[in-house]
Amino acid sequence: MSVQGEVMTATREPRRRRPFLSRWPGSGAAMTVASIVGGILIWQLLSLRLPPLFLPSPRDTVLGAIELWQDGTLQMAILASSGRILVGWGLGLVVGVPIGILMGHFRWIRTLLDPYIEFFRFIPPIALVTLAVIWLGPGEMSKVALIFYTTVFLVTLNTLAGVRAVPELRLRAAASLGAGAVRTLWTVIVPSTVPYMVTGARLALGNSFLTIVSAEIVSAEDGLGALIWLARNYSRTEWVFVGIIVLGWLGYAFDRLLKYASMRLFARYGVNG
Structure with missing residues (x-):
């Protein structure tokens, strides 16, 4: 063997062995199912x-879910909460993304709005439930406004961070090619910030589920939060578990859909999961 061959052999990286479970097709799904089954058994x-008042069994919880489904209560609660979340969350995106871009790109806008952003983002939405009901009434507007409040600051801050993280080299390259401030904003800054926007949207969606429960408990006759509160009044702990489980699955489904849509629509901007 030549000297060059010996050097190549010596410097060749050792072959990495695949984990035992990854060699079997479907092992990831099997482990997930086993984990869920194990949790139910515990x-x-x-x-x-x-x-049962303290901890209803899985069977009692399933029977409670069937009972709520058959009389239409569960479907109405899911639709009511989902509608409020989607409207408030969507409005928060529409407002938060432009504000974050403008704050990141223009120093004077950032200086003007930063005290308000830094102040209000530390006030939890639950602290404003009473004011929302007084100002906007016990109808849909108060719940949607609280979801909007939850969303807009997270989206704004993540978008702002994305704008501030754009490499200076890209900005200089755009300027050297003759791009003005507006063109640089739309062709360099906004595309580079898309992954941060998506992250902010996903975080805000999760927080929206936290907010909707407290808002519906205080001032709603329908929705998953109202269902949990109604179950408390009737000492139906299995209904509480139904509401909690549905909230978890609904949030998981919404997040998966958002993640899938983001990967399909914005893959060229670096959104990959």
């Missing part, structure tokens, strides 16, 4: 030792 075992 839940069942704990429910055998605790009273």
Whole structure:
């Protein structure tokens, strides 16, 4: 063997062995199913030792879900909460993205709005539930406004961070090619900021589910938050579990849909999951 061959052999990276479970097709899905089944079994075992009012069994929870589904309560609650979340969240995106871009690109706008952003983002939406009901009434507007409030600051701050993170080299390259401020904004800054916008939208969507429960508990006759509160009044803990589980699955579904849509629409901007 030549000297060059010996050097190449010595410097060749060792072959990495694949993890044992990854060699089997479908092992990831099987582990997920096994994890869920294991969690349900632990839940069942704990429910055998605790009273149903404290911890209903999986069977009682399923029966409660069937009961709520058959009389239409569960469907109405899902539709009501989903509608409020989507409207408030969508409005927060429409307002938060432009504000974040303008704050990041123009120093004077950032200086003007930064005190308000930094002040209000630390006030939780639940602290404003009473004011929302007084100012906007107990109808849909108060709930949508709280979701909007939850969304707009997260989206604004993430978009602002994206604008500030645009490499200076890109900006100089655009300027050297004759691009003005507006053209640079639309062709360099906005495309580079898209991954940050998507991250802010996903974070805001998760926080919207936190907010909707408190808003509906205080001033709503329908929705998943109102369902959980109604279950508390009637001492139906299994209904509480139904509401909690549906909230979790609904949020998971919304996030997966948003992630999939973002990857399909904005893959060329670096959004990959």
